[in-house]
Ligand code: NDP
């Protein structure tokens with residue numbers, strides 16, 4: 127088995143060595159080495175424009191959960207199966223991030239941080255967790271974990287998904303017809319959808335204005351879910367009380383983007399769930415080994431759905 131490994135990260139060699147330790151029989155080349163040779167398998171993350179040009183693989187393994195960038199590559203071979211990372215230590219980080227945001231908005235810690243800047247001593251009314259409904263959009267591997275975790279913390283949790291889900295302790299809604307009811311009862315909306323043609327721009331004025339006044343947005347799926355001007359307009363109008371954005375329409379977020387300095391916005395640099403190298407390479411190694419044995423491999427992308 128010959129594997130072409132590509133990553134723009136500084137630790138590309140280290141990652142490849144970790145993967146190689148799980149696949150001792152395989153031969154590896156680190157892109158752009160072996161650029162003109164044939165390989166059985168590609169392991170990549172946001173590859174450059176010429177990575178797929180004129181080449182075929184038996185399978186492509188994406189070093190991330192989201193495949194939106196890969197699927198937009200015009201040179202991507204049409205029929206090759208693509209496998210993605212599944213959780214690989216990201217769900218636990220998403221639980222932490224979403225619970226940090228939920229506790230922040232529930233307890234008004236964001237408001238107190240603003241008050242401190244103005245030396246204001248002003249106590250706000252306390253709220254109970256169960257009276258602060260959190261809604262999770264996208265109940266996949268990560269969304270389900272977040273929903274269960276917040277429910278375990280005592281929040282009232284609801285979830286919305288394309289197909290129906292049953293999750294203990296979570297009130298689940300499915301499909302467009304149920305979206306309005308889901309949003310109307312959500313005080314903090316967590317977006318964990320994949321980015322697809324159907325979800326691009328989904329966090330727009332029309333959708334966000336269906337949240338109750340004073341609700342907050344936590345965007346941790348992909349930046350292009352958000353229509354930035356619509357969010358800012360709803361924050362400025364007092365309809366939304368805050369937004370916590372880990373993924374941004376442009377990454378890195380340019381220094382002159384108004385989101386950096388908006389008083390009701392918290393920005394983090396795409397860290398809600400970071401790739402854990404050791405766990406990720408172990409998982410990809412297992413998937414490649416199963417693929418080589420002709421066994422079914424989980425995490426196969428359905429290109430017609432875009433995730
Ligand atoms: P999954 O593929 O497991 O889950 C996606 C879920 O979204 C599925 O339940 C799917 O429903 C649902 N869904 C898809 N399209 C729609 C739609 N149009 N309307 C309603 N529901 C829809 O993905 P993961 O949970 O593993 O990851 C989710 C996303 O999180 C990734 O695609 C990635 O973009 C993002 N991510 C962000 C990270 C960060 O650091 N910020 C880190 C890792 C991932 P169904 O099952 O019915 O098809």
Ligand code: OXD
Nearest residue numbers: 189190191192399401
């Ligand atoms: C991913 C990510 O999709 O890190 O894995 O955003």
